[in-house]
Amino acid sequence: MNSIHFRQQIIGSFVFALAGLGVAGCTPDSGRYIVSGKVTFQGQPVEEGTVTFEDPAAGQVNSSPLTSGGAYAMELPAGDFRVSVSPPLVETKAGPDTPGDMVPKKVANIPAKYHRQETSGHSAKVESGKTEFNFDLKP
Secondary structure, three states: OOOHHHHHHHHHHHOOOHHHHHOOOOOOHHHHEEEEEEEEOOOEEEEOEEEEEEEEEOOEEEEEOOOHEEEEEEEOOOOOEEEEEEEOEEEEEOOOOOOOOOEEOOOOOOHHHOHHHHHHOEEEEEEEEEOOEEEEOOO
């Protein structure tokens, strides 16, 4: 075996090992999980807004936009999370003496109590084998 071919094998093995380490970082053993689910209001998908997971003990806050069918997905560490769902922000029109502002859009399918973790009543315990969380909002 010549030295060029030997070096290519060594480099190839090294790259393969690094790729394996990168994949290992995304496994449940890493303590991080892809969390997903759907948000509905009285059984109907909420297709605009944001779902937010907050772990006050760890100071961890992650959000995901709601998409078609009320779906969301995000990566989270294991932990106990309080969950809120908030409407999208819209820009108010600027006046002659005031700038525009971003305010929550008025939507009927996300009642105000769900806008804050303290009042939403929803929670999620993220752990190995438990990464799908669906939330049905009520009036």
